Amino acid sequence: MREERARYETVADEITEAYLRGDHTEGVALARAAMPDLPAWRADLAHLAACLLALGGRPEEAYEELRAAFAAGAWWHRRILLEDDDLADLAGIEGFADFVRESQARADAAADTTRPPLLRRPEGEPHGLLVTLHGAGEEAEDAATEWAAALDAGCVLLAVDSSQRNTPTYRSWPDPEVAARDIATAVAGLDAADRDLPLVTGGFSAGARPAMRWALAGSPGTPVGFVAVAPAVFPTDLDPALVRAGADRGVPGVILLGEKDDDVGEGAQATYESLRQAGLACRLDVVPGLGHTYPDDFDVRLRIALSSLARN
Incomplete structure (x- = not known):
């Protein structure tokens, strides 16, 4: 798991560099390319891709990116979906409020599953x-x-x-x-x-x-x-x-x-x-x-x- 996380962090750093350069298309491509090999990080990669898509003026596509990941089992706490300025343009999309509630329900269920120290x-x-x-x-x-x-x-x-x-x-x-x-x-x-x-x-x-x-x-x-x-x-x-x-x-x-x-x-x-x-x-x-x-x-x-x- 630590090796996989190290691979994810390497990709995330590359995506962040693209984000900082304003190269939204490259960042999205990096995130999508990494998804098959890092299924445990699908939610994180989809979030990064959605942020870049929204910043690139494609909020509807950003929402679809999140929905596709959600259908594959991903979820996000509401604070990620509602408090991230990069996703602000998704708030007005029809169905997004319901999507946030559905995602939060998964987050709440996961919070009930604690691991021993x-x-x-x-x-x-x-x-x-x-x-x-x-x-x-x-x-x-x-x-x-x-x-x-x-x-x-x-x-x-x-x-x-x-x-x-x-x-x-x-x-x-x-x-x-x-x-x-x-x-x-x-x-x-x-x-x-x-x-x-x-x-x-x-x-x-x-x-x-x-x-x-x-x-x-x-x-x-x-x-x-x-x-x-x-x-x-x-x-x-x-x-x-x-x-x-x-x-x-x-x-x-x-x-x-x-x-x-x-x-x-x-x-x-x-x-x-x-x-x-x-x-x-x-x-x-x-x-x-x-x-x-x-x-x-x-x-x-x-x-x-x-x-x-x-x-x-």
Whole structure:
């Protein structure tokens, strides 16, 4: 599945490049050509094609692209169909409102199907618990792989899947309440001994946002700190009351951010500064030359971060 996703991401990058060049026809052709070999990503590819068709002045064809994918089993959460500016011209097409409702019904049914978190245990007696949340478009398996150095640090590792999906393959954490529920359910499934271990919350990109909220809120469990990698967060995403509560408890945090992360860099930097101003013991590590991804030496950085948070 990870290999297929890597292939999809390569194609999606090529489509995005065509989008940015304004070459809508080329982007649509790339999306359609990839569909037979990437059936699991039919919804995502159809969405990209529909956006390009609509931008190219062909909204009716964009709608038909979505309907064809829907007939093949695809679906989209309503926010994708209604809040994407590229699809705005579809709103006036006859039948589109009904189509959105039908698609949302599939999305709701899929949301009722949750997957158990992935649990990994270190060799020997554990002395910590790291719960990590994947980035947008990723899964718990990705987080378990990227954060595996926690096992070498003697931590139990729990990787949680978000139940929130925009398409069959695109998971993220847009609704804070649903994210909190997913986290609470995953933690409740641990045995008592694991729940009593010193808890660190971790997350990448969109997953770092609920990980930070969780650590600041102080429950479920009693987090002793957080590790946020390339956090997709702005100061307005963190309730001031939560920030004050975290500061009052002395909750520390480590933020890892790429020097060239144009995706989230501005918001992450501003959030770090606001947390520091609120009195939170937060550290920002900027990695030279890094974009929106994990640093090559993340294993080392994670072990150091977990060690420093455990000493707090």
